[in-house]
Amino acid sequence: MRIDILTLFPEMFESPLSHSILARAQQAGVVDIVLTNIRDFTTDSYKKVDDKPYGGGPGMVMMAQPVFDCFEHVEKLSPQKGRVILLTPQGQKFNQTKAVKLSAEKRLILISGRYEGFDERIRIGLGAEQISIGDYVLSGGELAAMVVVDAVVRLLGGALGDEDSAKDDSFSEGLLEYPQYTRPEVFRGMKVPDILLSGDHGKIAEWRRQRAVERTKKTRPDLLKENQNTLKITEGD
Numbered sequence: 001m002r003i004d005i006l007t008l009f010p011e012m013f014e015s016p017l018s019h020s021i022l023a024r025a026q027q028a029g030v031v032d033i034v035l036t037n038i039r040d041f042t043t044d045s046y047k048k049v050d051d052k053p054y055g056g057g058p059g060m061v062m063m064a065q066p067v068f069d070c071f072e073h074v075e076k077l078s079p080q081k082g083r084v085i086l087l088t089p090q091g092q093k094f095n096q097t098k099a100v101k102l103s104a105e106k107r108l109i110l111i112s113g114r115y116e117g118f119d120e121r122i123r124i125g126l127g128a129e130q131i132s133i134g135d136y137v138l139s140g141g142e143l144a145a146m147v148v149v150d151a152v153v154r155l156l157g158g159a160l161g162d163e164d165s166a167k168d169d170s171f172s173e174g175l176l177e178y179p180q181y182t183r184p185e186v187f188r189g190m191k192v193p194d195i196l197l198s199g200d201h202g203k204i205a206e207w208r209r210q211r212a213v214e215r216t217k218k219t220r221p222d223l224l225k226e227n228q229n230t231l232k233i234t235e236g237d
């Protein structure tokens with residue numbers, strides 16, 4: 001997969017992209033992530049990328065011209081057509097289902113905005129979909145773009161060390177993950193549940209599912225409602 005990121009702050013991406021799974025996936029050639037600075041496509045000597053909103057109001061709006069010129073430059077860097085995504089709090093909420101869908105694409109072109117938002121003609125002209133990562137306001141789309149990149153890239157074949165671990169993730173089945181334990185068996189008086197030491201894989205799987213359902217009921221009942229049809233949760237679960 002190729003991911004292009006258009007941003008005013010490419011340096012913000014350096015650390016997350018150079019550690020752990022994201023670094024390994026790039027080294028292994030699973031993903032090619034290319035950062036392009038929108039400010040390099042300004043045409044005036046002040047390198048202006050934002051301006052006051054028509055109609056008045058607070059804040060500044062990202063201008064169409066630098067974003068369009070940057071996009072047209074980036075688009076030509078690869079023959080593959082990309083799915084174009086604007087990171088904005090006005091977008092559809094990102095979730096695991098969306099991450100799985102995006103992970104099937106050959107190319108993503110992510111555009112991070114700062115300021116109060118994008119000139120609407122950017123969304124219209126570039127045929128972009130809009131994604132938000134949740135119901136809170138960030139000072140820019142950069143962190144949101146990193147969240148999307150991380151969630152998508154770890155799903156790509158060969159990105160994770162242990163091929164199985166993405167299938168068991170929280171949300172992948174509509175449930176939060178069951179409680180996990182590792183050595184030692186007793187830590188500060190707290191013991192690992194006996195069943196996990198029993199070696200009975202059937203009982204362990206059943207226990208894990210029960211704990212996952214219990215946890216989800218308690219902290220994220222909204223997930224259970226969303227997934228009622230696919231989960232086949234029975235009374236007593």
Ligand code: 6GU
Nearest residue numbers: 087088133134138140144
């Ligand atoms: Cl994508 N951008 C900003 N600025 N704030 C957000 C967001 C995006 N998603 C949630 N909050």
